[in-house]
Amino acid sequence: MTSRSTGDATAGEQATVTFTELYERVEAIFRNAGLSAEQAGPIARMIAAGERDGAASHGIYRIEGCLRTIRAGKVNATAVPELQDDGSAVVRVAAHDGFSGAALEVGVPVLAERARQLGLAALVIHDTAHFSALWYDVEALTELGLAALALCPSYTAVAPSGGREALLGTNPIAFGWPRPGRPPYVFDFATSMAARGEVELHLRAGTPLPDGWAIDAEGRPTTDPEAALAGALLPFGGHKGSAISIMIELLGGIMIGDLTSPESLANMGTDARIPSHGELILAFDPARFAAGRPGDPAQRAEVLFDAILGQGARLPGQRRYLARERSLAEGITLTAAEVEQLNRFESLGLDAVAD
Amino acid sequence: MTSRSTGDATAGEQATVTFTELYERVEAIFRNAGLSAEQAGPIARMIAAGERDGAASHGIYRIEGCLRTIRAGKVNATAVPELQDDGSAVVRVAAHDGFSGAALEVGVPVLAERARQLGLAALVIHDTAHFSALWYDVEALTELGLAALALCPSYTAVAPSGGREALLGTNPIAFGWPRPGRPPYVFDFATSMAARGEVELHLRAGTPLPDGWAIDAEGRPTTDPEAALAGALLPFGGHKGSAISIMIELLGGIMIGDLTSPESLANMGTDARIPSHGELILAFDPARFAAGRPGDPAQRAEVLFDAILGQGARLPGQRRYLARERSLAEGITLTAAEVEQLNRFESLGLDAVAD
Structure with missing residues (x-):
């Protein structure tokens, strides 16, 4: 795969990278956070694969949770x-x-x-x-x-x-x-109607949840994201x-x-x-x-x-495979937010995350 | 388990039988239909267990389909x-x-x-x-x-x-x-919203299907049982x-x-x-x-x-286990229709079913 990177991506601009480039950047972030090569490599491969497949739920945005776990001493880094x-x-x-x-x-x-x-x-x-x-x-x-x-x-x-x-x-x-x-042929799904992250998206967007996603703290059906987060998701x-x-x-x-x-x-x-x-x-x-x-x-x-x-x-899986095909042919396009996250994790390391 | 059978149950009356009595009657029906003891025993045990557990979907009413399959020569009876x-x-x-x-x-x-x-x-x-x-x-x-x-x-x-x-x-x-x-802890379910038998019950009762059960022959959502039977069930x-x-x-x-x-x-x-x-x-x-x-x-x-x-x-499974407990304590209550079916299969054998 030849490099199609835009080179010096800065915050606020999207960028196109190869799988290998992305893998290497993510791997370096985890190595700098204290992970051994044996620990950092597989995570970086999976995150790069998530971005390659358009499966952002296991892509760059999840680096933060991993760094938080490392910073909290809740994972054996080596x-x-x-x-x-x-x-x-x-x-x-x-x-x-x-x-x-x-x-x-x-x-x-x-x-x-x-x-x-x-x-x-x-x-x-x-x-x-x-x-x-x-x-x-x-x-x-x-x-x-x-x-x-x-x-x-x-x-x-x-x-x-x-x-x-x-x-x-x-x-x-x-x-x-x-x-x-x-x-x-691959399926992979949560056994809940939705993930907590999806409820949080509705909360930020100010939109009601679809029926059947959640109950409130009293166990009553709700479409209010805030009530749902205080209550429970449904299977x-x-x-x-x-x-x-x-x-x-x-x-x-x-x-x-x-x-x-x-x-x-x-x-x-x-x-x-x-x-x-x-x-x-x-x-x-x-x-x-x-x-x-x-x-x-x-x-x-x-x-x-x-x-x-x-x-x-x-x-x-069809959508994922289409994204994969496109990524392998044209490179992986990172959003401006993803580029910013990578830059921040590279410059701040574990200081980029709260306790 | 002592017998609590009503004895000479006739068509039109419900009856209470022990597990063993029911097993033996069903086993005899299958033996008379030509099954070997090795084939008849396990089926009879399962049908009796279905009735014991109030799980009629695998009870007496399914004997007919088994007899039809035997009569059609589509099962190796021995x-x-x-x-x-x-x-x-x-x-x-x-x-x-x-x-x-x-x-x-x-x-x-x-x-x-x-x-x-x-x-x-x-x-x-x-x-x-x-x-x-x-x-x-x-x-x-x-x-x-x-x-x-x-x-x-x-x-x-x-x-x-x-x-x-x-x-x-x-x-x-x-x-x-x-x-x-x-x-x-046992679950057992169809991966469809409903079974075809449940759609047939709605057809006979003249009641619409719940939303989401089925599509018609053109692939459109339907609540009409007849259209659903000509179309398809949904997962x-x-x-x-x-x-x-x-x-x-x-x-x-x-x-x-x-x-x-x-x-x-x-x-x-x-x-x-x-x-x-x-x-x-x-x-x-x-x-x-x-x-x-x-x-x-x-x-x-x-x-x-x-x-x-x-x-x-x-x-x-809780409902099934409650029924089981009751059956083992008080006997298995057969409906009048079930008694009639058993009587018919006993007297007519394979002639009780159409080709």
Whole structure:
């Protein structure tokens, strides 16, 4: 990829950068904030990938929360993730309170090998400052020809269906299916109707929330962003989404012996920091599952995708892949605000963030 | 359990029976219809369990569809399920076109053993006339102290989010978490807003459908039951539920080398018969996952459940467990229509159903 950077971007101007340029700038910010190379590299790669894909929710604006967590001493800046492999279907990486990205990069190759060997395997990341887009995590496995399901708790923000108070996290779940020669089928969503950040956008814009997003502190439905932030978000899909969110607390928190969403919030003290919990990723080898059965799973999946696209529906991830294609061809366009943020983090380091 | 049967129940009167009495009557109906003992027993157990739990969707009224499938020669009435175990994390049972219940009973003990050994394992049921409530299947594993996730395709009835035509099945997904000394945390739901049967109930009652259930044959939202039956159901939770439903076609159909929902409908020719496809069940051993980690997963889960119940929300399955408790204490009350159905199937056998 050749550089298409505008060079000396200053505050107030948008800029176009290559993936590598962006990665290197973000990596340097984290190195200057005290992270080891092993910790800084994976985070910088993911943030650059978020910007490349137009997925700003895991892009530059999230650097601030990471820096706050480092400044608060709530992450082990030089943690060395430790592989714990007993040869079973459960591969563990003890993150030792480091960021999840470093642990993921240690665990994925072993998970993939184990899934090929046994047909199915799990990766558990323990004790981590969790900052990761789950689509990014499952794509690491689809690139290796595997299907993957990833889930984790987050921070208490969501009331269970029929309840009155925030208890569950926005608990994301992601799934990936490999498509040879094309971007994978990937979904990744919060199990709440909306994220807290989206409610905050409505608050700043002075616009009401859509129906069904939230309840107030008394448990009554509300479209008032302020009342919603004092109350709770609602799960997507009513009692069904609520049941899935509870499953995520059970499998991705309690079963693996890591924190649930309320425990993570209590541990960090504020949702302005990166949450501390674990992550569970299942990897499936379609070649193993389909062995000896009629039909090639890769081809059969394309028949299904064609039928979906043929009736005018979209596949999840399509928008992200279009942005990716454009970014790789033309460079990643950063907004003026993003350029300003990068400049500020580069010049001030950890002093750029409040305690 | 002592018999509380009213004895000679005749058409038009409700009756109270024990689980065992109901099981034996249903088993005899299937034996008379030509099923082997190995095929008839598991179906009869599940139907009796459905009635015990007040879950009529898998109770007596479903006998008719099973008999139709037998009469049409679309199920192997004397199939002997074949365990295919290579020692990996994927345990298979070839159902050889028999009903899924018999295959499940062969596979579950091996799945449980493998999950305890490896931490995580999968059961794949191949080539089966699929008649099973997934809550029933995951409960078979929670009874053994394991968590379980089950999923399978069904019959084409649901349009993907943003689409215009039925393509996906109502694709159920179920999850179970064991609770020592109590009924498990279990959810089991269709990934559509509603089942086709519920739309048919509205048609018969002459009542409009709730918003968001269905589209007509031109892909427009409709509340007219007749237009909905000519069109398509919609997934629950918008694009999120749609993405999960597609995942179920991929994992529970294509990956395991069994039929997708459209393929199953094409194979059976009508949705009045039991669909032919596979099923995927994952089993997790919480004791293995949590080993060496702080806290007991069983106790921690109860803290979460208490917090949910303490704010007035319910756990999925609660209604079923209340019905179960009542049934076990007082007997299972059959409606007059159910008594009439049983009587008819007993006297007419396969002649009770149309081709």
